[in-house]
Amino acid sequence: MSTAPDNGDRGAEGEPPEPVEAPPAAPPPAPPPMLPARAAAYMAASTLLALTQGFGMNLVAANIPQLQGPFGATSAEAVWLMAAYMAPNASLSIALIKIRNQYGLRHFAELGIAVFLVVAALHIFITDLRSAIVLRFFAGIAAAPLSSLGFLYMLEAFPPARKLTVGISLALTNISLAPPLTRFISPTLIDLGGVRALLQLELALAMLAFAAIYLLPLTPIPRAKVIEKRDIVSYIFIAIGFGSGAVVLVTGRIYWWLEARWLGELLVVMIAALTIAAVLELNREKPLIDLRWLASREVLHVGAVLVLFRLMLAEQTAVASNFFQIIGLQNDQLTGLYGIVALATVAGGLSCAAILKPGREPGIHMAALLFIGIGAFLDSHATNLTRPGQMYLSQSMIAVGGSLFMPPAIAAGFTMALRKGPQYILSFIVVFLVTQSLGGLAGSALFGSFITLREKFHSNMLAQSMTLADPLVAARVSQLSAAYGRIITDPAVLKAEGVALLSQQVTREANVLAHNDAFLIIALLAVGAAVALVIHWLYIRIKEAAARPEGQAAVEG
Numbered sequence: 001m002s003t004a005p006d007n008g009d010r011g012a013e014g015e016p017p018e019p020v021e022a023p024p025a026a027p028p029p030a031p032p033p034m035l036p037a038r039a040a041a042y043m044a045a046s047t048l049l050a051l052t053q054g055f056g057m058n059l060v061a062a063n064i065p066q067l068q069g070p071f072g073a074t075s076a077e078a079v080w081l082m083a084a085y086m087a088p089n090a091s092l093s094i095a096l097i098k099i100r101n102q103y104g105l106r107h108f109a110e111l112g113i114a115v116f117l118v119v120a121a122l123h124i125f126i127t128d129l130r131s132a133i134v135l136r137f138f139a140g141i142a143a144a145p146l147s148s149l150g151f152l153y154m155l156e157a158f159p160p161a162r163k164l165t166v167g168i169s170l171a172l173t174n175i176s177l178a179p180p181l182t183r184f185i186s187p188t189l190i191d192l193g194g195v196r197a198l199l200q201l202e203l204a205l206a207m208l209a210f211a212a213i214y215l216l217p218l219t220p221i222p223r224a225k226v227i228e229k230r231d232i233v234s235y236i237f238i239a240i241g242f243g244s245g246a247v248v249l250v251t252g253r254i255y256w257w258l259e260a261r262w263l264g265e266l267l268v269v270m271i272a273a274l275t276i277a278a279v280l281e282l283n284r285e286k287p288l289i290d291l292r293w294l295a296s297r298e299v300l301h302v303g304a305v306l307v308l309f310r311l312m313l314a315e316q317t318a319v320a321s322n323f324f325q326i327i328g329l330q331n332d333q334l335t336g337l338y339g340i341v342a343l344a345t346v347a348g349g350l351s352c353a354a355i356l357k358p359g360r361e362p363g364i365h366m367a368a369l370l371f372i373g374i375g376a377f378l379d380s381h382a383t384n385l386t387r388p389g390q391m392y393l394s395q396s397m398i399a400v401g402g403s404l405f406m407p408p409a410i411a412a413g414f415t416m417a418l419r420k421g422p423q424y425i426l427s428f429i430v431v432f433l434v435t436q437s438l439g440g441l442a443g444s445a446l447f448g449s450f451i452t453l454r455e456k457f458h459s460n461m462l463a464q465s466m467t468l469a470d471p472l473v474a475a476r477v478s479q480l481s482a483a484y485g486r487i488i489t490d491p492a493v494l495k496a497e498g499v500a501l502l503s504q505q506v507t508r509e510a511n512v513l514a515h516n517d518a519f520l521i522i523a524l525l526a527v528g529a530a531v532a533l534v535i536h537w538l539y540i541r542i543k544e545a546a547a548r549p550e551g552q553a554a555v556e557g
Helices: 036-062 064-071 075-103 105-125 129-156 160-193 195-215 229-255 261-282 297-326 335-355 361-379 388-420 424-464 471-484 491-556
Strands: none
Touching: 036 064, 036 075, 036 129, 036 160, 036 195, 064 075, 064 195, 075 105, 075 129, 075 229, 075 424, 105 129, 105 195, 129 160, 160 195, 160 335, 160 388, 229 261, 229 424, 297 361, 297 388, 297 424, 297 491, 335 388, 361 388, 361 491, 388 424, 424 491, 471 491
């Protein structure tokens, strides 16, 4: 209770005293904890949203051979379904952050899921490849809000102290679950109703997500006018750059990097658009993306860690799945493997949620790298007789490593951004976006191209030792051609058929060796990252130890 000062408080000349600063306002009280049943509902809604978005994203990648027939497309043409989805999806999260802050979280959620529901419903009526590509483009736009909403719904269920530990671990686990679950359920759905059954499931998930968002509103956030006209100009160039890069990364390995002229033209467009966006952003007082902060040592370190992680996870998402395709296995023969991978992903995510605390990040990352390295090394001994059951252990280890690695890195990045200020969250979202969406595409493109080159190398090496003068080779040709002896009576044609069959086997063996090389490279990347982590940890400890005596000397002085 304040009282007015008496006359004795005035100065010698009767001047009023200096005004006393009011004490700082008390922070607003923390919201009461959510009831367990309601928290469980929000967690279930987060899982539903993440799987809805993830299923749509992985639908094409997991079923390209199955999509070729209904759409009358080649494998190269079917890949455009994935490119059309990723082109807008790669950058849209940048714009959605500001849209959400200006127009309100509830409107953002309701409109986003409504658009996705409409696009999912339109998928039921597609009959040809062109219409499918157009709809996949709009699906990529409509699905972009779902990944953000999946995060927000999971974080909503936890108090502030556990959002960046338990909340972020479970949210990222949901995202990691989508690829193996898509491959696990796709064969059954295709058996029941063909490709249309996949589209119907996507529509059903969208309808459930639509209901969940209306029944479980998120806590509203204060609105603010944050969108400027120059934001729109910058985003247009960013979207063109990221979209062009996504198309190049998806299609480059199929059409081959140096063969298709339009790939080079798209790269030029990407570089030009991102350069213009960078120039615009560097000359703004309130940039959409703070490029100077992104170029700081700490952010570059986090970005490099996330890129390396995405490259290593290509072992499971791209290399292993492609390996089974080249040895002739279909998706329905891999459901057991992907079921095990999904269970291992959940186990890794729950373990990370239980142990993640500030300061434990290096230990968790070391465990994750060891899991990934050992798993990839075990896979590097595959042969053409390797079957999914022999990779249960190795693929489970990689899944656990993936679930352990991401949450500490993302939590550290968010903490670093929050220290700078809320406006830096969007800039960190860009780092996360580039390393995960484009980084994932880059990992598949890089290792896919590496496997292609190594297959040519191994094919040449094996072919050099194959000569009909070798009794073993001649016997193998005769053995392979014997199956056609009753049909083909010309000895020369019969011998040529045997040589062709032997050539196919050589190509298959070369592919197996090329995939083993890729597995080994990923194992070496994991080991190298683990060594770098140990060196970095020792450097920090030595630096801290050297700083203590200096601090003590300063105190004593």
